[in-house]
Amino acid sequence: MSDYHEPVMGREMLELLSVTDGGLYLDGTAGGGGHTRMILEKCETCRVIAVDRDPDALEEARGALADLRAGVRFVSARFDRAVSDPEIQDRGLDGALLDLGVSSRQLDADERGFTFRRGVKLDMRMEAKGPDAAAFLAQADEDELTRVFREFGEEPRARRLAREVVKRRATEPLSSSDDLVAAMAVTLRRSPGAKEKARIFQAVRIAVNEELESLEVGLPAIRDVLKVGGVMVVIAYHSLEDRVVKNAFREWSKACVCPPELPVCTCRGEPLGETLTRKVLRPLAEEVEKNPRARSARLRAWRRAA
Numbered sequence: 529m530s531d532y533h534e535p536v537m538g539r540e541m542l543e544l545l546s547v548t549d550g551g552l553y554l555d556g557t558a559g560g561g562g563h564t565r566m567i568l569e570k571c572e573t574c575r576v577i578a579v580d581r582d583p584d585a586l587e588e589a590r591g592a593l594a595d596l597r598a599g600v601r602f603v604s605a606r607f608d609r610a611v612s613d614p615e616i617q618d619r620g621l622d623g624a625l626l627d628l629g630v631s632s633r634q635l636d637a638d639e640r641g642f643t644f645r646r647g648v649k650l651d652m653r654m655e656a657k658g659p660d661a662a663a664f665l666a667q668a669d670e671d672e673l674t675r676v677f678r679e680f681g682e683e684p685r686a687r688r689l690a691r692e693v694v695k696r697r698a699t700e701p702l703s704s705s706d707d708l709v710a711a712m713a714v715t716l717r718r719s720p721g722a723k724e725k726a727r728i729f730q731a732v733r734i735a736v737n738e739e740l741e742s743l744e745v746g747l748p749a750i751r752d753v754l755k756v757g758g759v760m761v762v763i764a765y766h767s768l769e770d771r772v773v774k775n776a777f778r779e780w781s782k783a784c785v786c787p788p789e790l791p792v793c794t795c796r797g798e799p800l801g802e803t804l805t806r807k808v809l810r811p812l813a814e815e816v817e818k819n820p821r822a823r824s825a826r827l828r829a830w831r832r833a834a
């Protein structure tokens with residue numbers, strides 16, 4: 529197995545996906561191909577469409593899955609756009625997996641600029657196109673910066689940090705990890721700890737890559753190409769992402785979604801499917817011990833009805 533990325537909650541994912549012979553599966557966040565490998569090792573006659581928006585990650589997945597190539601097709605795209613793939617549209621999916629966020633490989637590569645390690649040029653783009661983190665910090669106005677630091681970074685001093693960024697960039701752009709950490713240090717009046725830095729850097733990454741937008745569009749798009757009985761499994765690492773997943777699954781599992789003031793039901797009147805994880809699943813302690821990155825994982829699954 530590739531050491532690229534330990535597949536998080538792989539056992540739980542396989543159990544819920546309950547892969548069937550000849551099935552077509554979407555791995556919307558292929559990364560190092562760990563989960564794709566687990567699906568294909570469980571079911572030799574299955575096919576996986578392995579999608580990643582990061583072309584480098586997809587290249588790694590190609591290498592790591594070379595022995596299973598007959599069962600995989602690689603697609604370089606955001607998962608919310610990959611569902612328009614003709615094979616998916618024609619056949620429909622027997623199951624889909626999203627293992628959100630970034631891989632350890634991306635975080636560990638200084639040249640990708642995701643990390644708060646010292647002297648790293650801020651970039652954070654999963655795809656090598658569009659505005660990077662330095663451009664975001666240069667262009668977003670104070671309100672937008674505040675929203676990102678507060679909502680995505682859960683930063684209590686979000687407004688103060690946004691003001692500090694705006695003040696600093698008037699004389700010199702924030703282009704490296706040190707520049708953002710220095711702005712945090714002024715706001716906090718001390719050096720930020722690793723967890724504080726991680727939260728703010730993650731917040732900027734979520735904004736730069738429009739990660740919540742991709743999820744909000746991707747979830748219903750994937751739902752609509754699931755066959756009857758097809759299962760969607762989502763592993764999230766951020767409470768906001770998990771909330772989007774939880775709310776979507778809850779909404780789709782309701783029989784009636786009419787506003788409460790309506791006297792009679794005029795909507796679809798039946799659930800689109802059922803949530804398979806009544807309570808969110810968390811990784812077992814043994815897994816977290818072996819792979820600390822799994823610590824914040826939250827897994828939810830949903831099955832499409834007729």
Ligand SMILES: C[S@@+](CC[C@H](N)C(=O)[O-])C[C@H]1O[C@@H](n2cnc3c(N)ncnc32)[C@H](O)[C@@H]1O
Pocket residue numbers: 532533534535536556557558559560561562563564579580581582585605606607608627628629630631654739742743
């Ligand atoms: C946590 S890793 C996945 C690891 C993978 N499950 C494995 O076992 O190796 C997340 C991957 O998803 C990709 N990614 C994140 N958001 C994406 C999106 N909206 N569309 C496509 N790929 C995405 C990232 O580039 C990264 O490679």
